[in-house]
Structures are given as structure tokens and as C-alpha cells.
Amino acid sequence: MELTTVWFTLIAVLWIGYFALEGFDFGVGMLLPVLARDEREKRVLINTIGPVWDGNEVWVLVAGGATFAAFPEWYATLFSGFYLPLLLILVGLIVRGLAFEYRHKRDDAAWRRNWDLALIIGSVVPALLWGVAFANILRGVPIEELNGHLEYTGGFFNLLNPYALLGGLMTLTLFLTHGAMYVALKTDGDIRHRARALAVRTGIGAAVIAVAFLLWTQVMTGSVASAVAFVVAALCLVGGIAAAAVGREGWAFLGTFVTIAAGVAGLFLALFPDVMPSSIDAAYSLTTTNAAATSYTLTVMTVVAVVFTPIVLAYQAWSYWVFRKRISVQHIPEETLAGSGSAA
Template sequence: MQLHDVWFVLIAFLWTGYFFLEGFDFGIGVLTKLLARDRQEKRVLINTIGPVWDGNEVWLISAAGATFAAFPEWYATLFSGFYLPMLLILICLILRGVAFEYRVKRPEERWQRNWEHTIFWTSLLPAVLWGVIFGNIVFGVKIDAHKEYVGSLLDLLNPYALLGGLVTLTLFTFHGAVFASLKTVGDIRERARRMAAVLGPIAAVMAVGFLGWTQADKGDSTSLVAMIVAVVALVAALGANRLGREGWAFAFSGLTVVAVVTMLFLTLFPNVMPSTLNESWNLTVSNAASSPYTLKIMTWGAGFAAPLVMLYQGWTYWVFRKRIGTQHIAEAH
């Protein structure tokens, strides 16, 4: 295996970790409208991710930075061709962070309500847009002989990519409902379990359609294994949720996310962005990669830094592992 193959795997790992963690993060944001009945319950849901949401986004920064350094041609084509959806995601992530911090800075009802609306929409929109973006990456886009995207914004809104957006939205929201049941106590915990029982079958139908389409169009035996793992894990998550085994339900819902992202990268390799105009114009792990020397230096740096970051983030989750409920929320002044 050459270094550019290694870095494709590492970038796939970073994106997988991001969607696993930010998936339930976005799901909690969406559930502040769907699950919470009052402001106190919204505070409970937000507090379940309060200590970790910003750490989850480190995975996105790492994935984008690794792509820029290891595959500059991929980075340039992706971030220029997908400029508008990427910009919208960036704006959402900025506003989402501001909403978490500023929501309780003033006691006025309108002030807090507006920031709560912001949390909902800036969680829902990225959850959809990431599915649309990765759907286009896997399906292929209009790339010319100069490795430039020559399509339009409407070209990105094709049926396959839009279905991918619905898959990520429903799957992340289900993942968030399972996480909410794992991290809360009392009535909200029971309602989170019931919400997960409703969202799970919807996510399963969407995922089976999307993954089946992917397998039929670009899949092989390895991607088929990943697809089977994703479907079985989702069914297992629903079963564990029904039995009240929140820990197992969360593990299996997370495995579903991991298997789905893994399948997408398996069907993509050795390409990083296929061209729908001419297969010889595909961006691949070889023609889009940096020099071997650059990749070698990056490998040494990543081998030292990545384990430290993962250990620190794991420690953060361990420290804030306890459940919370409305009884733990102080009365607003």
C-alpha cells in the first residue's frame, strides 16, 4: 500500500469519526424542536452535548486539513465546485456555536426563542447538506480535463444526492434520539426512546434505498459487506432500543453510521471524485495526491498527534458521562 492509499484511508477515518460524533450532535439539535416540550427540556438536550459539541467539530477541521495537505487537487475541486453548500454549512456551524453560547445571555423570551430556532435550523441544514455533498462525491460530478468542476448548483441537486441528504438527516436524528435516551433520566428519556422507535424505521427505509442504489451502481463485494453491516446494525439498534438497552442501542446506531460512511468510501476508491464527463478525467488517489515526501512528513506528524487528540476527547466523554434530567437544570434568573 502506497502513502496516498494510506492517506485516503486516514481521511475516510476522519470523516467517519466526524459523522459518528457530529451525527448525534446534529440529531440533538433537531430534537430540540421534535422532542423537547418546554425550555427546560431543551436545556437538558443541549446540555447533553454542551461539553463535547465543539470537540466533535475538530474531526471536520482535521478531515478538511488532511485533504488540503494530502490531496490538494481533490481539495481544490471539492471546495470550489461545492462552494455554495460548503459555505452554507460553514455559516450554520458558526451560528450554531454562537447560539449555544448566547442563548442564555439574556432572559427575554424572544431572545432565547430566536437562538433556539437557530440551533434547530443550523443542525438540520448541515445534516442534509453533508448527505447531498457526499452523494455527489460518490455518484460523480462534471469534472473536465483540467480537474475543474464545470457543473452548476442545480447539477448537485440530483435524485441520488437528495436521497443521500434525507438518509443523513433521518439517520443522524435517530442517532441523536438514541443518544438522548442514553444521557437523560425521567420522562424525556422515555420519550426519546419512543422517538427513536419512530425514526429508526424511517431511516432504515431511506438507507436501504440509498445503499441499494449505491451498491447497484458502483458496489463490489466489500461494499456489499459494509451495506449488510449497516442494515443489521440499524435493526439491532432498534431492537436494543425497544428493550431499553440504551448503551447497546447507541453502539449499534453508531455502527450504522460508520458502516454507511465506510461503504461510500469503499465504492469511491481508488477515485476521490469521479467525473461524469469522461472516466479518464477522474480525480484519483494518485493524480490528486501531494508528493511522496509531503505525505511522508504528514504521516509522521499524524502518527504523533492523532492518538493524543483521540485520548483527550475520549477522556472528555468519560468525565461528562453521567445522565442529566430536568432536576439538574437550575431555575433561570
């Protein structure tokens, strides 16, 4: 296998890890005003992701860095053409991180309410815009040759097309359902039962939107491999919803986890060997070949990845194991306590 294909695959794996893990973080943030009925329940929700949310974000940082190093032409075109949506995503992630760190710093209802709003917005914006961005990559964007370089020649409103907006709704509803499944798995008491019931309702809507988007993708640019991945994603989502309906939270969460993983894998399989197709002329499309770095660069990166990736995976798996137990309002004291970013 060529190193360009290896690194395309590794970048796909990084995005799969990011969406499958960070997806439930976004979902929990969006569900804060829906599931929590008082301050203690809000703190329960936030504490379910407090120890892991920042570790989950590492996946997107590594994915961006790997893209920059392995496919510099892809990185340059993507970040110049998608500058505004990616900036909005970055601002959302920053605001969300600040909300985790600062909402507990003052024992004041208005202060916490404002940071709760920041947390909700900082979860909704990336959840929606990641889907819009990836849908546009699959659909193809205006790329043509200018001054000897392949460059994006469209504008912001080129990105707001029906297919991309449907992709945004898909990621938004899937992450919402994934977050509800995670809350049902990680909590106990009334909030657990409310989360499980909500996961079933939102899951049905997410399934309808996801099937419509994945069918559209398959017809537009799919392959046999992507079709298999999409079928796996659809079956796992149905299975996850059914498991939630009968109270099997572990299987339900696994269902949405595999749904997102298989769905993202299918999108990359549908994209390959392009990394950014041109809607003007296929000759102007960026591929794993014409967008790649030098062979020496890819070789060095491969050695580094082989050494450090198992270490990172082992550490993150260990952190999930340490914080594996359920929490409930009984674990939250009445008074507001100052603490670290891993607690609310």
C-alpha cells in the same frame, strides 16, 4: 501500502469519526422543539452535548486540512465545484455554534426562542447537505480537462439530483435517530422515555431510506468490500432499533453509531480508488494517484499523524468519560444562570 492509499484511508477514518460523533449533535439540535416541553427540558437537551459538540467538530476541520495537504487537486475541485453547499454548511455550523454560546446570555423568552431557531436550522442544514455532497461525489460530477487542469464544469443545480437528495434524506434521518438514541442514553425521567420511543419511530423511516440509498450506491459503483460494510450498517441499524424498543439505550446508541461508521466506510470503499469521479469521462476522474501531493509531503504528514493522533483521541475519550453521567430536569435550576458554552 502506498502512502496515497494510507491517506485516503485516514481521511475516511476522519469522516467516519465526524459523522458518528457530530451526527448525534445534529440530531439533538433538530429534536429541540420535538422532545423538550419547557425551558428546563431544552436546557437538559442542550447540556447533553454542551461539553462535547465543539470537540466533535474538530474531526471535520482535520479532515478538511488533511484533504488539502494530502490531495490538493481533490480539495481544489471539491471546494470550487461545491462552493455554495459547503458555504451553507459552514454558515449553519457557525450559527449553531453561536446559538450554544448566546442563548443563555439573556433571561428573555424571545431571545432564547430566536437562538433555539438558529440551533435547529444550524443542525438541519448540515445534516441534509453533507449527505447531498457525499452522494454527488459518489455519483460523479462534471469534471473535464481545462488549460491542463482537471476542473469542475457543472453548476449548483447539477448537485440537486434524485440520488443526491436521497443521500441528504438518509443523513438527515439517520442523524435524527442517532440524536434520539443519544438523548435516551444521556438523560433520565420523562424526556428519556420520549426520546427512546421517538428513536424507534424515526429509526424505521431512516432504515427504509438508508437501505434504498445504499442499494442504489452498491448497484451504481459498489464493490464486494462496500457491500459487506453496507450489510453491517443495515444489521446494526435494525439491532439498534430493536434494542431501543426494549429499553437498552446503550446498545441502541452503539447500533446507530456503528451504522453510521460502517455506512460511511462503505461509501469510501465504493469510491476508491477515485476521490472525485467525472461524469463526463472516466479519464478525467480524480484518483488517489493523480490528485495526491508529493511523496515527501505525505511522509511528513504521516509522521505528524502518528505522533499527535493518539493524543487527540485520548483527550476526547477522557472528556466523554468525565461527562458520562445522565442528567435530568432535577439538575437544572429554575432560574436562568449565565454560564459557559457547555451549559444552556
